[in-house]
Structures are given as structure tokens and as C-alpha cells.
Amino acid sequence: MTDAPHLLAEDRPEYERILDDALRHARDHPALDGVGDRLNAEQLRTMALYATALISAAAGTEYEQYVKAREEQRGPAGDPAPDERRGTGAGAGAVVTVLAPVLAGSAAVIFLLVGYLIQALGPDLPIAATMVTAGWFFAALAAAATLVAAVGLLLAALRNGSTSLPADGPDEELPEEVARAREAWRHALLERGILPFLRDALADPAAGPASRTPHGSPNRMPKIGYSRPEFSGPSEGPSAGPRPTFTSPDFSSPDFGGPEHQPD
Incomplete structure (x- = not known):
């Protein structure tokens, strides 16, 4: 249940921030007065993360x-960003900038090594002088x-830092419409999702996540209880007749006598 199909990955950190903030200020919410008595904040957090889909x-x-x-606000998904449209030219320039010092340094080592070796021989x-001169060049x-x-990398870092969009956070500057929608979602998530779930968890720590689904959620599942069936022996009503009784047969040994006691 930790996976929420309708909650995008980029918004899961915001969900956790709202949850952590609610637990951090549990004493300010009358419904969470029992935090620390039956369940501590870490236990409640684990339970709420497990029920992310139901709460959200x-x-x-x-x-x-x-x-x-x-x-x-971001625009069509198929419209590439300005930085992406400049990606090809910027990539070629970066390759040349990185390879030029490597190639020039390798050539310098080869020419100097060969030139001084020829001078020694x-x-x-x-x-020999030509090779040495080329090596120093x-x-x-x-x-x-x-x-x-080095200068190019420094300028690229400054440019990317000034034009990159920061991740969603409490102090992020958003357009007014997006900011209002975000605040409405955060408020509804806290009041209708997180707080009712934590309140129900404190009231009944032994219940499963499905029985603590916040009210108003379309995925709310009723708590189903099961009782052990009772079995009893057959009733002895009027229709029940007396049980048959059995007695062992009476066996006696045959009566044998001598020849004078032959049967008539």
C-alpha cells in the first residue's frame, strides 16, 4: 500500500513533509493528544507511509x-525547453573545450620527449631543436x-544555477494559480487524510490500515469481523428416540459326557 498510483513521485516528498510536520506539532492538534501513549511518532509515521495510497x-x-x-504552467510535454534546444551546440563546444587541453598536452609530451632524446643521441x-620547439608550443x-x-565550466555552472527551476519546497516561488492549487491540496491532505488516519490509529492501534481509511475516501473499506462458529452435539428433541442397547450373548460350553450319556 506504500505505492500511490495517483501520487506522482515528485510529490511524495511533499506528502512526507506534511506528515512529518503534523507529527512534529501533534500537541497542537486535539485529535492527536495520545501520541506517545499507545503509539509513538515513528510508529505512526510508518503506518501512514504504508497507507499512502488510502490517505492521499x-x-x-x-x-x-x-x-x-x-x-x-510547464507547457506541453512535447515542447522542448530552451536549454534542450541549445543542447547540440553546447555539447559540441563542451567536447572541444575538454579535448583540446588533453590533445595539446599529449602532443607536448611526445614532441619534448622525442626532441630531447634526439638531442642526447x-x-x-x-x-631535435625543431621537435623541442614544437613540444613547448x-x-x-x-x-x-x-x-x-576552466572559465567555460565556471560560466556554465553560473548560468545553469541562475536558470534552473528549484524543486518544490515550502519557500518556492510559484505562479499564483499553481500556488493556490498546491495549498488547497496540502490543506485537504492534512485535514481529510493524515489527521483522521492518525486519530483513528491512536484510537484503535490494533486495527488494520483498511479500517482506518479516512472518511470521504472512495477506497474506504469496512472493517470485517469474523467469529468462530459454534458447534454443538445433536439435540435430543422429541424426535430423538432411545438409543439401542446391546448385550453380549451368553455363551456356555457344550455338555459332553461319556458313552453312557449318549443322546436318545
């Missing part, structure tokens, strides 16, 4: 309106490319 369903209407207003060979190019890459 109590504010299903407000949540649908909030999601609709948010999606309208034959100091009079003119190619690539070394300077690698240093300049590294500096340019």
Missing part, C-alpha cells in the same frame, strides 16, 4: 487540480586551453 485518495480532487495547473641534428597551447576550459 482523500484529497484526490484537489490533487488532480494541482497537477493540472502545474502541467499547464646527436646534438648536431637540426630536427603544444605545452603552451595546453595551458591556454586548460584556462579557457
Whole structure:
């Protein structure tokens, strides 16, 4: 029951924040005066997370309106964001910026190594000086490319930080319509979902989550009780006749005599 099909993954942290805030300020809610007596806050939180789908369903209407207003503000799903439209050019530039210092540095190492090795073997060979000169040129190019890459990464980080949208939070600046829809959902979730669930859990800790479904939820399930069937022996009414009795047969040994006692 922890999975709520109608509650998007991006809104689950907000659900948990509202739940944690309610438990943190339980003393301010008369219905939660029993927190800590039968059940502590951590136990109640675990139970409420297990029943996320049932609790969030109590504010299903407000949540649908909030999601609709948010999606309208974000625009059509198929319309790419400006940063995505610039993705191809920015990606090619980033690849060149990263590879240039690596390639220039590798060339500098190769030319310098070969040039100084040739100078050690034959100091009079003119190619040695050429290789060394080329090596130092690539070394300077690698240093300049590294500096340019560092500046480019710094500017990209500043640009992305200024244009990125923050995650939903208590202090996030939202358009007025989205903010109103969000606040209505949060209020309904707290008043019609979380608080009634916690109140019922404190009243009857042994009941299952289905019996604590908040009132007004379409998924409310009645508590079903089962009792052990009683069995009794057959009744002895008027129709019951006397039970038959059995006696063992009387066996006696045959009467045997001598020849003089032959039967007539």
C-alpha cells in the first residue's frame, strides 16, 4: 500500500513533509493528544507511509487540480525547453573545450620527449631543436586551453544555477494559480487524510490500515469481523428416540459326557 498510483513521485516528498510536520506539532492538534501513549511518532509515521495510497485518495480532487495547473504552467510535454534546444551546440563546444587541453598536452609530451632524446643521441641534428620547439608550443597551447576550459565550466555552472527551476519546497516561488492549487491540496491532505488516519490509529492501534481509511475516501473499506462458529452435539428433541442397547450373548460350553450319556 506504500505505492500511490495517483501520487506522482515528485510529490511524495511533499506528502512526507506534511506528515512529518503534523507529527512534529501533534500537541497542537486535539485529535492527536495520545501520541506517545499507545503509539509513538515513528510508529505512526510508518503506518501512514504504508497507507499512502488510502490517505492521499482523500484529497484526490484537489490533487488532480494541482497537477493540472502545474502541467499547464510547464507547457506541453512535447515542447522542448530552451536549454534542450541549445543542447547540440553546447555539447559540441563542451567536447572541444575538454579535448583540446588533453590533445595539446599529449602532443607536448611526445614532441619534448622525442626532441630531447634526439638531442642526447646527436646534438648536431637540426630536427631535435625543431621537435623541442614544437613540444613547448603544444605545452603552451595546453595551458591556454586548460584556462579557457576552466572559465567555460565556471560560466556554465553560473548560468545553469541562475536558470534552473528549484524543486518544490515550502519557500518556492510559484505562479499564483499553481500556488493556490498546491495549498488547497496540502490543506485537504492534512485535514481529510493524515489527521483522521492518525486519530483513528491512536484510537484503535490494533486495527488494520483498511479500517482506518479516512472518511470521504472512495477506497474506504469496512472493517470485517469474523467469529468462530459454534458447534454443538445433536439435540435430543422429541424426535430423538432411545438409543439401542446391546448385550453380549451368553455363551456356555457344550455338555459332553461319556458313552453312557449318549443322546436318545
